[in-house]
Amino acid sequence: MTVHITTPTPDKAPPASSVGAVGWLRKNLFSSIPNSIFTILGLLLIYNLVPPAINWAFFTADWVGSTKGDCTSEGACWVFVIVRIRQFLFGFYPPSEYWRVITAFSLVGVLVAWLLIERTPKKGVVAAFTVFCYPIIAYFLFYGGSFGLPVVETHKWGGLMLTLILATIGMFCALPIGIILALGRRSSMPIAKSMSVVFIEFWRGVPLITVLFMSSVMLPIFMPETWQFDKLLRALIGIVFFQSAYMAEVVRGGLQAIPRGQYEAAEALGLSYWKTMFFIILPQALKLVIPGIVNTFIALFKDTTLVLIIGLFDLLAVVQAAFADPKWLGFSVEGYVFVASVYWVSCFSMSRYSQHLEKKLHTGHAR
Amino acid sequence: MTVENAQQATSDEVMVELRNVNKWYGDFHVLKNINLKVTKGERIIICGPSGCGKSTLIRCMNRLEEHQEGDIIVSGITLDDDLKHIDRVRRDIGMVFQQFNLFPHLTVMENCCLAPIWVQKQPRKEAEAIAMKFLERVQIADQAKKFPGQLSGGQQQRVAIARSLCMNPSIMLFDEPTSALDPEMIKEVLDVMVDLAHEGMTMLCVTHEMGFAKTVANRVLFMDAGEIIEENEPNEFFDNPQSDRTKLFLSQIL
Ligand SMILES: Nc1ncnc2c1ncn2[C@@H]1O[C@H](COP(=O)(O)OP(=O)(O)OP(=O)(O)O)[C@@H](O)[C@H]1O
Ligand SMILES: [Mg+2]
Numbered sequence: 001m002t003v004h005i006t007t008p009t010p011d012k013a014p015p016a017s018s019v020g021a022v023g024w025l026r027k028n029l030f031s032s033i034p035n036s037i038f039t040i041l042g043l044l045l046i047y048n049l050v051p052p053a054i055n056w057a058f059f060t061a062d063w064v065g066s067t068k069g070d071c072t073s074e075g076a077c078w079v080f081v082i083v084r085i086r087q088f089l090f091g092f093y094p095p096s097e098y099w100r101v102i103t104a105f106s107l108v109g110v111l112v113a114w115l116l117i118e119r120t121p122k123k124g125v126v127a128a129f130t131v132f133c134y135p136i137i138a139y140f141l142f143y144g145g146s147f148g149l150p151v152v153e154t155h156k157w158g159g160l161m162l163t164l165i166l167a168t169i170g171m172f173c174a175l176p177i178g179i180i181l182a183l184g185r186r187s188s189m190p191i192a193k194s195m196s197v198v199f200i201e202f203w204r205g206v207p208l209i210t211v212l213f214m215s216s217v218m219l220p221i222f223m224p225e226t227w228q229f230d231k232l233l234r235a236l237i238g239i240v241f242f243q244s245a246y247m248a249e250v251v252r253g254g255l256q257a258i259p260r261g262q263y264e265a266a267e268a269l270g271l272s273y274w275k276t277m278f279f280i281i282l283p284q285a286l287k288l289v290i291p292g293i294v295n296t297f298i299a300l301f302k303d304t305t306l307v308l309i310i311g312l313f314d315l316l317a318v319v320q321a322a323f324a325d326p327k328w329l330g331f332s333v334e335g336y337v338f339v340a341s342v343y344w345v346s347c348f349s350m351s352r353y354s355q356h357l358e359k360k361l362h363t364g365h366a367r
Numbered sequence: 368m369t370v371e372n373a374q375q376a377t378s379d380e381v382m383v384e385l386r387n388v389n390k391w392y393g394d395f396h397v398l399k400n401i402n403l404k405v406t407k408g409e410r411i412i413i414c415g416p417s418g419c420g421k422s423t424l425i426r427c428m429n430r431l432e433e434h435q436e437g438d439i440i441v442s443g444i445t446l447d448d449d450l451k452h453i454d455r456v457r458r459d460i461g462m463v464f465q466q467f468n469l470f471p472h473l474t475v476m477e478n479c480c481l482a483p484i485w486v487q488k489q490p491r492k493e494a495e496a497i498a499m500k501f502l503e504r505v506q507i508a509d510q511a512k513k514f515p516g517q518l519s520g521g522q523q524q525r526v527a528i529a530r531s532l533c534m535n536p537s538i539m540l541f542d543e544p545t546s547a548l549d550p551e552m553i554k555e556v557l558d559v560m561v562d563l564a565h566e567g568m569t570m571l572c573v574t575h576e577m578g579f580a581k582t583v584a585n586r587v588l589f590m591d592a593g594e595i596i597e598e599n600e601p602n603e604f605f606d607n608p609q610s611d612r613t614k615l616f617l618s619q620i621l
Contacts, residue, residue, distance in 0.1 A: 264431055265468035265527075269482035269534060270457040279481055283472050363472055363514040 057337070068328055080331040081338045084322050088338070091158015091313050100149065101161050104141040108134060108168070116353070118360075154232040158313035160342065162232075166239060166304040166314065171297050173240040178247025179286075183277060185248065186255055196248070203245035208306055211238040216310035235307050243300045250292035254285030287361050294354035298347045315339055379406040381440075382538050382569045383428055388437035390423060397423050398434065399593040405538075410570045412580040412601070415590035416616055421573045424590070425540045428571070429460045442537065458486070461531030465543040467523040469515035475502065475526050476511040479533045487534065494533070501529040505559050521552030525559055532563075539563065541572040575620055577605060589613050 029039040060075030063082070071077035081088070090098055111130045114120050142165070145151040157165070184196030203211075215234040258281055266276040286293070308317035319335040322328065383405040390398040397420045405411055413421050426432040427439060430446055430453045439446040441456045470478050479498035483489045489497070502508040505525035507518075515523050524544055531539060541560070545553045557579050564570060564583040574580065580587055580601050587604040589597040589612075597604070597613045605621075608614045 259466075259468075261464060261466050261468035262470065265462075265464065265470070267431060268429055268457060268460070268462040269530070270454060270486045271482060272454075275485050279485065280470055284470075287472065361472075363516055 076334050076337070077331055078334060080322075080328055080334050084328075087159060087322065088315065088318055089160045091162055091318055092156040093152060093158070093161065094156070097144075097150070097152055100141045100144070100152075104138045105161075105164065107137070154230050157232065159318045160315045162307075162312065163301075163304050163315045166236060166307065167301045169236055170239050170243055170300045170304070174243040174247045174296070174300065175293065177240065177244035179251050179282065181244060181248035182251035182255055185252055199241075200245045200248050203242050204249070206242075208239070208242050208303055209309060211242050212306055212310050214238070231310070232312060235310060235312060239300070239304065239307075243296060243303075246296050246299070247293070250289050250296055251285065253292065254287075254289035255281065257288050258285055287358075290354050290358050290361075294350055298350055301347060301350070302343060315342065381405070382407050382409075382442060383571070384438075384440040385428075386438045386440075388427065388434050388439060390427065390432065390434040390436075397593050398427070401437070401595060403588070403595070405569060405571065407537075407569055408567045409585045410564050410568075410583050411572070412584040412587045413571065413573045413590060414575055414580075414587065414616070414620075415596075419590045420593045421590055422542050425462075425542060425571055425573060428538075428540060429457050429462055431462075458534065459536055460538045460540060461534055461536035462540045463524070463527050463531055463542070463544045465547050467515070467520070467527045467547070469523055469527055469530070471515050474512055474514055475507070475518070478515065478526060479530045482530075483533050498529070498533050501532045502526070504532075504562070505529045506555075519552060520548045521555045524548065524552075524556045528556075528559055528563075538569045538571070541570065541574065543573050543575075545574065545576060577621065581605065589616065591616070 030036045056075045058075075060073045062071045062073055062075065062077050062079050065071065065079040066083060067079075068077075070079050086095065086098075090101060093101060108130075111126060111134060114126045115123060115130065120126075140146050140149060142157070143152060143154070181196045181200055184192045185200065187193050187196075212235055215238040216231055219234060262280055262284070263276065266280045271279070304314055305316045307314050308320070313321065316339050319339050323332045323335060381404055383403070385401050385403040388398055388401040389396070401424060413424065415421055423432055427434045427446075428441060434446075442459045444452050444455050446452060446456055469475075470481070473481065476495065476498055479502065480491065480494040483494040483497065484491055499508060499511065502511055505528055507522055507525050507529070510518060510522060510526075515526065518526065524547075528544075544560070545556050548556065553576070557576060560570075560572070560579070561583055570583075572579075572584075584601045587599060587601050588595050589604070589608075589610075591612050597608065597610050599609075604613075605617065608617055
C-alpha cells in the first residue's frame with residue numbers, strides 16, 4: 001500500500017484570455033464568426049444613429065427665444081416646447097389657478113414618497129390619509145366649487161395634468177378592484193364567482209377605444225338627461241373597469257401559485273377568510289406578480305392617450321393641437337419627441353422601482 | 368358497571384370523540400365507520416400504509432376536511448356547517464404539518480404572533496412575550512428575527528410547533544411531522560414532541576417513528592383502507608400484533 005502526501009497546491013493566476021477587458025470582449029462579443037459580424041454591424045448602427053441624434057437633440061438645438069424665427073440652427077427647436085410648456089402641462093386650466101394643480105400634485109408626491117421610502121414613521125396614518133382624505137382634497141383643488149375656489153370645468157383640464165390624473169386614479173382603483181375580482185373568480189360562492197367571470201371576460205373582450213366611444217357617445221343617447229354625468233368621469237370609469245379586468249387576471253396568476261398548505265395553516269390557526277387573504281395569501285401572491293402589476297400599470301399609463309379620440313386633451317392631444325398653430329408649423333418631431341420622453345421617463349421609473357421592490361421583498365425562500 | 372369504572376368515566380374528560388364517521392372523496396370511500404374517543408392528556412399514534420386515510424382522519428378533526436356521515440365532537444362542540452363551531456374547534460386544536468407550512472413572507476416571530484394578535488386579540492407586546500417563551504422552549508429563540516427560508520427543516524418544524532402552541536391549544540394534531548426531514552434533524556423535532564407529551568398535552572400524531580411511539584404513546588391505532596383495524600397500547604401493539612394486515616405492515620416498516 002502506498003501513501004500519498006500532497007503538499008498544498010499554490011494558487012495560480014487565471015489564464016490571461018479569461019480576465020480583463022480583452023478577455024471579456026473575446027468571450028462576449030467575438031466568441032464566433034457570426035457573433036463578431038453582429039458585433040461589428042451593431043457598432044456601425046450605433047455609430048451612425050446615436051451621435052447624430054444627440055447632436056440634433058442637444059448640441060445643435062435651439063433653446064432660447066419666443067418665436068419660430070429664433071430657431072436658426074439645424075438641430076431641434078425646443079423653443080416650440082418651451083413657449084407652450086404651460087399648455088402642455090395644464091391644458092386650458094386658467095393660469096391664475098395653476099397653484100391648485102401644483103399643490104395637489106406636490107401633496108400626492110410627498111405622500112407617495114413617504115410611503116415608498118423606507119424607515120419613514122407612521123406609514124399607516126399616512127396611507128389612510130392618502131386613501132381616504134387625499135382624494136377629497138384633490139377633488140376640491142382640481143375642480144373647486146368650495147372653500148372660495150372657483151369651479152374649473154373638467155373640459156378645461158388637459159395636458160400632462162390630465163394624463164397624470166387619469167393614470168393615478170386608474171392605478172389606485174384598478175389594483176383593489178382587480179384584487180377583489182381575482183378573489184371573486186377563485187371563490188367557491190357561485191354568485192360571486194360568476195359575476196367576477198362575466199365582468200372580467202366582458203371588459204377584456206372589448207377594445208379600450210370602444211369602451212371610450214361608448215362612454216362618451218352611446219351612454220348620453222341611452223341615458224335619461226338627468227342621469228348624465230361628466231365626460232371625464234365616464235372615461236375614467238371605462239379605463240378603471242377595463243384595466244381592473246386585466247389586473248384581476250394578473251393577480252389570479254399569483255393566487256394560483258400559492259401552495260394549498262398556506263391556506264391550511266392559516267385555517268388551522270383559526271384565521272378567517274379575509275384575514276387569511278390579507279395577511280397570508282395576498283402579500284405573497286402580489287409579491288410574485290409585481291412584474292405583471294407594473295406591466296399593467298405601464299400599459300394603463302400609456303393607454304390614457306386614447307382619451308384624445310373622445311375629445312379630452314391629454315398630453316399627446318394638447319401637443320398635437322399645438323402643431324396646428326399657423327405660427328408654429330413644422331415642429332411635430334420636437335413635439336412627439338417631447339411627449340415620448342415624458343412617457344418614457346415615467347414608465348422607466350415605474351419599472352426600476354418595481355425591480356427595487358422585488359429585491360427588497362425577497363425573504364430568502366426559494367420555491 | 369363497577370363504581371370504579373363509573374368514576375373513571377366521569378373524571379376523564381373526553382377531548383375528541385368520533386362516532387361512526389364516514390367520508391367520501393367523490394365515489395371513493397376514504398373513512399369507514401370510524402369510532403374513536405380521546406381523553407384529556409392521551410397521546411395517540413396513528414399509523415398505517417400510505418393512502419389509508421390517516422391524514423384525512425386527523426384533518427377532519429379541525430374541519431380542514433369535511434366528513435359526510437357521523438359526528439365529530441371536539442371539546443364538547445359538534446363539528447357541523449356552523450362556522451362559529453368550526454372557529455371554536457380550531458381555537459382549541461393546534462396542527463403541525465408534514466411540510467411545515469410556515470408563512471415565508473413573515474419572520475419567525477411574526478409567524479408565531481399573527482394568530483394570537485388577530486384571532487385572539489392579544490396585545491402585540493403580550494403575544495410577543497408568549498411567542499418568545501415558546502420559541503425558547505423549542506430552542507430556537509435566537510432565530511426569531513429570521514425568515515423561514517433561512518432556517519433548516521428541523522428548525523422550521525420546531526417553529527411550526529411553537530406557532531401552534533402560541534394559540535394555547537388543548538389538543539395538538541401532528542401529520543407526519545418528521546417525514547420531510549433529514550435523519551439528523553428528526554431527533555430535535557421528536558425531542559420537542561416528547562417534552563410536550565410529558566407536560567400532558569393531548570396529542571394525535573400520524574407517524575411511523577416507532578421509537579417515539581413506544582416512549583410517549585398511550586395507544587397506537589393501525590388504519591388500513593379507511594378503517595381502524597387494530598388499537599392497542601404500544602408495547603402490545605408492536606410485540607404482539609393481532610391482525611394479519613398489522614403484521615404485514617409492521618414487517619415492512621421495522
Ligand atoms: N382531495 C382529495 N380528493 C380525492 N382523493 C383524495 C383527496 N385527498 C386524498 N385522497 C385520497 O384519499 C386517500 C387517503 O388519503 P390520505 O392523505 O388521508 O392518506 P394518508 O394515509 O395520509 O397517506 P400518506 O401516508 O401517504 O400521507 C388516498 O387514497 C388519496 O388518494
Ligand atoms: Mg398523509
